[in-house]
Structures are given as C-alpha cells and as structure tokens.
Amino acid sequence: MTWLSAATARLTLATGALFALGLSSYVFDSTPAPAQGLKSYDSNKKEFWTKPPDDWFLGDETEQQKGQAPNPGQPLPTPLADLEKILATIKLPQGFKISVWANDIAQARQMAWGDKGTLFVGTFDKGIVYAVTEQGGKRVVKTFIKGLRMPTGVGFLNGNLYVIDIDKLYEYPNAEANLDAAPQPKVVYDDMPPYIPHGWKYLIPDKEGWFYIPFGPPCNICYAPTSVNQYRRVDPKTGMAELVAVGIRNSVGGDIDPRTGHLWFTENARDWISDDLPSDKLNHVRKLGLHFGYPYCHQGDLLDPVFGKGKDCKDFEPPALNLGPHVAPLGMKFYSGNQFPAEYKNNIFIAEHGSWNRKEKHGYRIMRVSVDADGKNAKQEVFAGTWLDGQKITGRPADIQIAPDGSLLIADDQAGAIYQISYGK
Amino acid sequence: MRTQYAVRLVAAALSLAPAAARAADAVPADMSEKLETCAACHGADGVSPNQEVPSLAAQPDIFTQWQLVYMRDGTRKVEAMEEVVKGMRDSDIRFYGPYFASLPPPVPEHPKASNAESAEVLNLIKPRRCASCHDDTMAGKGEIPRLAGQRADYLIKAFRDYRSNVRRGRGQAIMVEMVSTLSENDIKILAEYLSRLP
Numbered sequence: 023m024t025w026l027s028a029a030t031a032r033l034t035l036a037t038g039a040l041f042a043l044g045l046s047s048y049v050f051d052s053t054p055a056p057a058q059g060l061k062s063y064d065s066n067k068k069e070f071w072t073k074p075p076d077d078w079f080l081g082d083e084t085e086q087q088k089g090q091a092p093n094p095g096q097p098l099p100t101p102l103a104d105l106e107k108i109l110a111t112i113k114l115p116q117g118f119k120i121s122v123w124a125n126d127i128a129q130a131r132q133m134a135w136g137d138k139g140t141l142f143v144g145t146f147d148k149g150i151v152y153a154v155t156e157q158g159g160k161r162v163v164k165t166f167i168k169g170l171r172m173p174t175g176v177g178f179l180n181g182n183l184y185v186i187d188i189d190k191l192y193e194y195p196n197a198e199a200n201l202d203a204a205p206q207p208k209v210v211y212d213d214m215p216p217y218i219p220h221g222w223k224y225l226i227p228d229k230e231g232w233f234y235i236p237f238g239p240p241c242n243i244c245y246a247p248t249s250v251n252q253y254r255r256v257d258p259k260t261g262m263a264e265l266v267a268v269g270i271r272n273s274v275g276g277d278i279d280p281r282t283g284h285l286w287f288t289e290n291a292r293d294w295i296s297d298d299l300p301s302d303k304l305n306h307v308r309k310l311g312l313h314f315g316y317p318y319c320h321q322g323d324l325l326d327p328v329f330g331k332g333k334d335c336k337d338f339e340p341p342a343l344n345l346g347p348h349v350a351p352l353g354m355k356f357y358s359g360n361q362f363p364a365e366y367k368n369n370i371f372i373a374e375h376g377s378w379n380r381k382e383k384h385g386y387r388i389m390r391v392s393v394d395a396d397g398k399n400a401k402q403e404v405f406a407g408t409w410l411d412g413q414k415i416t417g418r419p420a421d422i423q424i425a426p427d428g429s430l431l432i433a434d435d436q437a438g439a440i441y442q443i444s445y446g447k
Numbered sequence: 448m449r450t451q452y453a454v455r456l457v458a459a460a461l462s463l464a465p466a467a468a469r470a471a472d473a474v475p476a477d478m479s480e481k482l483e484t485c486a487a488c489h490g491a492d493g494v495s496p497n498q499e500v501p502s503l504a505a506q507p508d509i510f511t512q513w514q515l516v517y518m519r520d521g522t523r524k525v526e527a528m529e530e531v532v533k534g535m536r537d538s539d540i541r542f543y544g545p546y547f548a549s550l551p552p553p554v555p556e557h558p559k560a561s562n563a564e565s566a567e568v569l570n571l572i573k574p575r576r577c578a579s580c581h582d583d584t585m586a587g588k589g590e591i592p593r594l595a596g597q598r599a600d601y602l603i604k605a606f607r608d609y610r611s612n613v614r615r616g617r618g619q620a621i622m623v624e625m626v627s628t629l630s631e632n633d634i635k636i637l638a639e640y641l642s643r644l645p
Binding site: 077091099147148 | 509512513515516520522537540541544576579589590621624
C-alpha cells in the first residue's frame, strides 16, 4: 500500500474532492459463486492488482463469450510484399492513397517526431524504442533503446526524447545527436503504480511542455486504487504533476485541440457485457476535474450492472462521441497538416486497434471525426479500412502521427509496419 | 557435452536422408544445413528420439514461429536452444514454421483407440476444455501447439514448466491456470494419454 499512499500524497491535486469520491465508494461486493466452467473475477481486492493473475484482462463471461481472449498478434512483422497486397485492399476516400512507409518494425505503437526528422516509435512487450531516419534517400529502422518493460508511449520536447515505461518517465537528453548509442536516461517522474495491467501509457505533450498521461485501472472493471482511472499532467522539467480528470478506464491515445488547447482522449470501455455494449468513447476535457463515469456509468447512458447501483449517469461527464463497441480506439490526432483538403482541418483521426471481446470483429480501421471546438456536433465516418480479410486480422492500427509534409502516418503493431496516407498527385 | 552433440549430429546426418529426399524440392540449399542442426536433437523427420526434446513434426506453423521468436527475444529460456536462435533471421523463422507443419505427425507406438478415454482422463480434460484451443483432435491450430503424439516425457516437462511459471510466452496465462490444479499423477496420466493420440 505504500506506493499508493505516497502517490496520493505527492500528487498536486487539482480537485481534492475527486479523491473523496473514489474512496467513499470503496466497498467490496462479494462475488457469487461462478457458474460451472465459466471464468469469474473478483478484481476489487488489492491482491488482484498488486499480484495480478496472468489473465487479469478476462472477466465474468457468459456461455456465448467462452474462449474470447485478446488477439495473440503474429510472431513476426508482415513481409513487405504481403503488406503491399494488404494495402491494396484498404478503401480510402477519393484522391487519397496509402503505402508502406516503414516495415520490419515489430509492435510499432506511439510515434513522435524529433526536431531533426527522426521518427521515434515505442513498442509493447518487445521493450524497445525504434528510431527511423532517412539515410541517403533510404528509410532506416534502428533499435534505439532496448530492455524496457512496455515502452508504448514516446514524446519529444526541447531536443529530448521522453519514453513512458509503466511507472517511469525517462528523459533521453539530446537524443537525435546520439542515435548510435542511446544516452543514459534520467527518470523525471516515477510516481506511478508498478503493475502491468493497463499500465502501458501514452504521452500527449501540450504547448507548455507538460505531458498528459493516462492511468488505467488494473482490471476490466473494479474499484481501483485512487491513483488510477485518471489523466495527470506532468512537467518533465520539475517532476510536478496535477490531476486533470478521473473516472477513466483504459486510455492509450489523445491529443490537444489546436483550436482551444483542450485535451481530448480516446477511452476503451469495459468488456464482458455483450458484443454491442458498451461503446468505446471519445472524450473532451472541457475543464479540470471532470469525472467521465468509470466504473459506474458507461457510454454516457449505461449504468454498470454491478457498479452502477445507486448511481445516475447524469452525474458524470458524457462522451463527446460514442465510437462503437469494442473498436478499441488508441492513438488519435487533430489534423493540423496542409496536404489534405480544407474540410479535414482540425478533424480528428482515430486508430482503431480492433475488437477481441466480441463474436464478429469490429474496428481495425482509421476513423475521421469532425467536431466543433466546444465538443458539439461530433460525427464520425470511416476514413481508411479495414484491416480485416473476413474474420482474419491483417493489421491493427495503433497510432497516428502527422508527417511534416502533411501526410498521415499509421503505426500498425500487429503487422509491424508504418503506413503513409497522402492526398493528391 | 560437445562429444555427445557431435555423436548426435552424425547419427542425425545418417538418418536425415529419407526426410531430406521427401522435402528436398521445398528446402533451399542454405536451409538444409540448418535443418541438420534441428534434426540432431528433434529427429530427422521432426520426430524426436530424445528424452524431453519435443517433436516438431506437424506442429502448427504459427506456433513454431512464435516459440522461435520467444526464444530469440529471451522471453522463453531454453538453454539447449540459446546458440541456435542467436542471430536466427526472420526469414529462417518463416521457413521453419511451414516446414515443420508440413511433416507428417508422429505415429504413436501404441495408438489410443478413439472414444476410448478412461473416466480418469475425461475428468481431467473436460472441465479444462482443452479442445477449445487445442482442437478436438489435439492437433493444435494457429499459435496453439499440437499435443497429439508428442513425447510423454516432454509433455510432462512442459506441464511442470507451466506449473512452476518457468515457461514464458503468451500461452502462459491460460496454461498456468489449467495446470495449477494438476497433481503429479494427473500430469502423468494426461501426458501418457496425449502421447498416444494419433
């Protein structure tokens, strides 16, 4: 419990009342005996997240859901020739085209541009960070850092590369001048829980040079420790942190609206209710201190069958947009480039990693969302997809980045590739 | 150790001929030499003659690829494989997967008649729903290994490794749970049963 109380004490609280809200609901339900042969999980006990079972992500299942488990991915990156065949099946709006930008980049997750044109790419349990550079007109993929746990999130500020690895925010000073051997990193923030479940993170830099960082609960659905279910804003220069928003499940993507400076983020909703419920979300942090509903209320209007008892969805911040059940929205970007037609300006592109807790696969594509700066009139359409061949998964979009020329880069952590979507010519 | 390895290698090279002849057109020249290294322990036809060394014949393509990647990454530690996987190319791994999948499965010495499972075996297998991943025939599929016809001593080792959390990799989550409640005697019964499946 020590890390928990320390975390609580050291957090600069934006809204102290939020913690009380979490704690007052800290009641353990007794779980009924499971039906014969069905898996059952009591994730409300501290032991569940301090020593998580290996299959912590599973949940109380129904007969129809038996055997559903996260996608195993594939052992090796998809070879270039196969990638090209797959991309030939991807549908795009008129005038756009998609090509392989880099391949052999296993488990490619969040991407961040260095000032001098290096693209840094995080990974999942490969534990490495790649550096992609142009050398003599050729794109070169190099393992820059290795030996980390789950460095899914990367960011670049003031010449330094930042990597978030579960419970450590590392700073690699002057990274682009040291691409041959990664410089010794400095831990600039470590006030984070050490467990793996939903512990992989994402870095969203803002204009002041702070990072927004998501903290997921160590379970599918539970009353989690008060140091998670939230977004914090962390200053890598001082290690100071503030609490921004709570009531959030697993978020692995977000961006700052260039129109307002507000944080927007994607959120993966709970599993094991049904194929079609609840919807994953796009959220707008229109002010500090909002509670987005987890674990009590999902998709703005669905009380949790267990945790929602005695609650009212009206008491929580609704999503700006429901994205669909189990689509797994990860990385997202406001389009700030100059290559696409004018109507794309400030639209949001979202990478859908695709479903596993569902009979028919859903997601596996790039969505385009248009929304007013105040969060009103949000609507979405499919922009690129799908990475499915029937029920066979051909790729899993995990992150989106905008290239200097205004084209879109898509990281695919199953195919181990980065694609480029460009317009015109 | 070295002598023993050399002896095995020679023995394997001698017995490699039939397998090599059968799969010859599919095997590029630079791979046949590497396959001899595999054959030294795993058997010429991918059917292991060696204690606690698994048969690879008819293992699903993707399963073999995953295991090689795990061993190369250091996720799954198998001392005897350390030198072999060091520097193994992606293209090698993409070759080994389909190659071993294409070999005919091991033929058990005393095959089990189908539908002749004892109540003892059924009591172990049914509640664990082994077939939902390993398939009704225990032939495996995708990233899930074939168990039918595998060496009993290897299966015992694998069960024990899962139970003590030594065996790492993505199947670990479910397998630890499946085997944690197995007694030593249960493990022997299951291994014996699976090894005799055709």
